[in-house]
Amino acid sequence: xxxxxxxxxxxxxHQVALGLPPPPGTRTPLPVANSTKAFWFTDPNxxxxxxxxxxxxxxxxxxxxxxGSGVTGVSAAYHLAxxxxxxxxxxxxxxxxxxxxxxxxxxxxxxxTGRNGGHLTPDKWSDFVRxxxxxxxxEALRTLAIERHTxxxxxxxxxxxxxxxxxxxxxxxxxxxxxSDEELAKVKAxxxxxxxxxxxxxxVSWLSKDDVWxxxxxxxxxxxxxxxxxxxxxxxxxxYQLAASASSNFFVDLHTHxxxxxxxxxxxxxxxxxxxxxxxxxxxxxxxxxxxxxVLHATNAYVSHLLPxxxxxxxxxxxxxxxxxxxxxxxxxxxxxxGGIGNEGLEYWFPRPVKNPAEDAPLVIVGGGREVTxxxxxxxxxxxxxxxxxxxxxxxxxxxxxxxxxxxxxxxPELEWxxxxxxxxxxxxxxxxxxxxxxxxxxxxxxxYLSVGYNGHGMPRAFACAEVVAGMIVSDIRKQKWEPPxxxxxxxLTDSPKPVS
Ligand SMILES: Cc1cc2nc3c(=O)[nH]c(=O)nc-3n(C[C@H](O)[C@H](O)[C@H](O)COP(=O)(O)OP(=O)(O)OC[C@H]3O[C@@H](n4cnc5c(N)ncnc54)[C@H](O)[C@@H]3O)c2cc1C
Numbered sequence: 401x402x403x404x405x406x407x408x409x410x411x412x413x414h415q416v417a418l419g420l421p422p423p424p425g426t427r428t429p430l431p432v433a434n435s436t437k438a439f440w441f442t443d444p445n446x447x448x449x450x451x452x453x454x455x456x457x458x459x460x461x462x463x464x465x466x467x468g469s470g471v472t473g474v475s476a477a478y479h480l481a482x483x484x485x486x487x488x489x490x491x492x493x494x495x496x497x498x499x500x501x502x503x504x505x506x507x508x509x510x511x512x513t514g515r516n517g518g519h520l521t522p523d524k525w526s527d528f529v530r531x532x533x534x535x536x537x538x539e540a541l542r543t544l545a546i547e548r549h550t551x552x553x554x555x556x557x558x559x560x561x562x563x564x565x566x567x568x569x570x571x572x573x574x575x576x577x578x579x580s581d582e583e584l585a586k587v588k589a590x591x592x593x594x595x596x597x598x599x600x601x602x603x604v605s606w607l608s609k610d611d612v613w614x615x616x617x618x619x620x621x622x623x624x625x626x627x628x629x630x631x632x633x634x635x636x637x638x639x640y641q642l643a644a645s646a647s648s649n650f651f652v653d654l655h656t657h658x659x660x661x662x663x664x665x666x667x668x669x670x671x672x673x674x675x676x677x678x679x680x681x682x683x684x685x686x687x688x689x690x691x692x693x694x695v696l697h698a699t700n701a702y703v704s705h706l707l708p709x710x711x712x713x714x715x716x717x718x719x720x721x722x723x724x725x726x727x728x729x730x731x732x733x734x735x736x737x738x739g740g741i742g743n744e745g746l747e748y749w750f751p752r753p754v755k756n757p758a759e760d761a762p763l764v765i766v767g768g769g770r771e772v773t774x775x776x777x778x779x780x781x782x783x784x785x786x787x788x789x790x791x792x793x794x795x796x797x798x799x800x801x802x803x804x805x806x807x808x809x810x811x812x813p814e815l816e817w818x819x820x821x822x823x824x825x826x827x828x829x830x831x832x833x834x835x836x837x838x839x840x841x842x843x844x845x846x847x848x849y850l851s852v853g854y855n856g857h858g859m860p861r862a863f864a865c866a867e868v869v870a871g872m873i874v875s876d877i878r879k880q881k882w883e884p885p886x887x888x889x890x891x892x893l894t895d896s897p898k899p900v901s
Contacts, residue, residue, distance in 0.1 A: 401619050402804055404743075405797035408579055410771035411744040417777050419713045419825055426780055428704045428711065428718055430659050431505045434785045436817035438515040439725045439765060440633040441507075447637050450507035454657035458687045462501040462653070464873060465683055465692040467660050467706070469504035470513035471858060472851050473698030474636045475866035477502060477643040477652045483874040485647035490877065493676060497651040498877075501690065503683070505659035505702075508640075512700055512858065514633040515784065515819030517723055517748050517767040519739060520554060520859045521574050521627035522547035524604070525594030526587070526745065527827065535891055537597055544599060545887035547860040551628060554863055558635060561642060567634045570753055572737035573603070574627030577612070577620045577802060579743055584621055591623070602626075616736050617806045629739055629750045632859065639863075658685045663695060663706055665844035677877060680847055694873050697834065697850035698866070700858070701782070701822040707850070709836040716822040716830070716853040720781035722791045723767035724813035725752075726799070730806050732762050746771050747798055763814065764807075769794040784818040792816055824853040831865045832872060832894035849873060850894065865892065 441450070464480065466473045477500055484490065484498045491497060504510075524544060531540035558564045578584040595601055603626040607615070612622045643652050662684040679691040697703050701718040704710040728735050732754045739750030747768035754762050769791040770778045778788065795816075799807040824830065834848040849872060851865040868888055875882035890896055 402801040404579065404801050405772075405794045406743055406747065406769060407771050407774070408743060409582065410746065410774065413774055414771065414777050415825075417775050417779060418717060418823055422712050422717075422780050426711065427708065428702055429782055430661070430705055431511060431702060431820075432783050432785050433506070435506065435510060435515070436784060436787060437815060438723070438817045438819065439763075439815050440514050440518075440631060441510075442815075443634070446634050448508055448640060448654065450510070451656050452508055453653065453655040458655060458658065458685070458690065459501050459653045460688060460690055461679070462499045462690060462692045463677070464498070464500040464694040464696065465681070465690060466500060466502045466696045466698055467683075468511065468698035468700065469502050469508050469636075469654065469656065470511045470698060470700060471632065471636050471639075471862040472700065472866050473502055473696070474509070474639045474643065475863040476696055476698060476851070476870045478639045478646075479867045479870035480874065481643040481646035481650040481652065483870065484650040487649060490676070491649045497649050500650070500652045501692075502652065502654045503658050503660050503685065503690075504654070504656045506657065508654065508656050509633050509636045511702075512721075512819045512821050513636055515723065515817055516632055516721075516859065518629045518632055518750060518765055519574070519627065519748060520551055520630055521625070521739075522551045522860045523857065524599060524601070524625055525590040528590045528594040528597070532593060532597070539889055539891060541597060541599075542887060542889040544594070546864045546889060549887045550860045550862070550864040554630075554635065555628065557642070558630070558638065561638060563638045567630045567638060568753055569628060569630045570737065571626070571628050572739060572750070574625050575612070575616060575736070575738045575740040576623045576625065577618055577740060577742040578622055579620055583744065587623060616738070617803045620802075624738065627739060655687070658687050660685055660706060663848070666691060693847055694876075695848045696869060696873065697848065697852060700852045700854065701820040703822065703850060703852040707834060707836070709838055710830075713825050716824055717779050718782045719770075719821045719823045719856070720778040720784060720788070720818050721767060721821050721856060722769055722787055722795065722816070722818045723765060724792070724795055724816040725763050725765050726796075726807075726811055726813040728761040728764050728806055729808040729811065730761060735762055735806055742802060743768070743771070749799060764799065766795055766799055769798065779823070782820050784820055787816050787818050821856040822853040823855050826891070827855050828889070828892050829853045829855075829858075829861060829865055830894050831868055831892045835894045847876075864888070
């Protein structure tokens with residue numbers, strides 16, 4: 401058995417390092433220019449154009465400003481569009497559609513969403529025992545329910561809009577390779593607890609080392625779970641198109657290459673009235689100012705640039721991840737269509753569907769390797785214009801070591817890139833009103849919301865978190881009480897108790 405090029409059992413050290421204070425003077429910067437090119441940006445026909453709305457006049461007034469054009473920001477626009485499509489009363493009062501703007505510092509969807517591993521896999525049980533012990537059964541079940549809801553919804557939307565093929569949606573499942581007896585026991589315990597709690601385990605199968613070797617070519621036991629992959633940038637483009645065309649009651653504009661550098665309050669005495677809600681925030685961008693009533697921070701890893709109280713381990717820790725696209729060493733019919741996860745989720749991979757007959761072998765997207773940078777784990781690294789050579793070396797060696805007969809050791813990747821994730825100490829995203837308990841006067845935070853910090857696992861959560869935060873904004877506009885959906889974990893809410901640092 402080849403030696404794996406990554407240290408095993410690194411997760412506990414990862415969590416210790418995540419809890420350490422940031423290096424002195426750390427302030428999360430804006431996203432850097434000249435980011436590395438992710439595979440997802442290689443199709444020139446993807447829409448909208450990467451630099452949509454980067455030139456010409458800036459929309460200077462909106463009801464709702466969404467900062468960030470990743471899956472969170474664009475999903476929020478999608479949910480707002482659907483909520484307002486039926487709202488004839490509000491539109492009659494405004495005498496115009498509800499107006500939203502998405503503001504993006506770089507190209508459309510060029511943050512984590514446009515640079516990720518392409519997995520859309522709801523987690524069934526990987527942390528179930530801890531969640532049940534710490535938060536109780538109902539909350540543990542909701543952490544599974546939100547992921548199922550997200551994946552089901554994204555699959556439904558891509559299917560109903562006829563875009564499943566455009567976004568390369570696949571359902572090949574996920575092989576969780578278990579590299580040690582310790583990892584096998586832990587995954588099994590979580591599986592048993594989750595199953596006992598009534599989780600639907602359809603499609604889950606446990607495989608011995610011999611089974612895995614015969615079927616997949618890796619000499620380790622594993623558990624197979626259902627799972628999906630897609631082209632994340634294109635899926636977000638579809639959501640944007642659907643939001644923009646949902647109804648004449650809602651108008652969404654997109655300005656890329658328009659970073660928000662500051663948010664300042666507009667005093668209510670100066671605020672111009674816009675029907676039922678006054679403008680209360682001024683957003684500064686290099687292209688001019690924008691007045692708005694509501695702000696949604698959908699900036700994930702970068703959230704503390706505009707909200708500095710979220711700097712450090714009790715906030716959102718920016719964390720650089722690395723991915724590469726490399727050809728398998730065998731043709732598609734000799735490689736399983738399943739994606740995979742290994743080493744406590746730190747490595748992940750999946751073979752892209754082969755669409756071009758000229759391709760002799762599938763292109764495999766493989767990411768991870770941060771644990772070779774211990775004790776740093778790439779925390780507080782925000783420069784995605786470079787790759788880390790040590791991580792790259794581990795990633796190049798990982799698949800040939802795990803699947804010795806399926807990958808070639810000396811095969812160079814066709815592309816290699818980085819992106820910045822947002823980690824939180826609880827593992828939960830922060831969703832809801834912006835809350836800064838250190839500030840006495842929070843009036844200037846009124847109307848500001850966020851949904852950030854998905855811990856490298858945003859594809860099966862962000863769409864639903866955006867649904868929640870959009871629902872809060874809609875309820876506030878309608879002066880209705882907001883009620884959480886039954887699939888939403890309450891521990892994600894910004895005003896739920898968090899551990900103190
Ligand atoms: C390398 C890597 C691999 C990953 N693999 C997976 C995976 O396989 N499966 C999975 O589920 N998750 C994965 N993730 C995590 C997942 O991609 C994220 O959780 C998710 O995309 C977060 O979406 P978002 O919209 O919240 O953030 P982002 O996609 O990061 O979007 C935030 C946007 O805000 C913009 N922005 C920031 N600050 C400002 C500002 N001041 N003004 C204007 N714009 C601003 C950024 O440029 C960015 O485009 C991975 C992430 C990375 C980096």
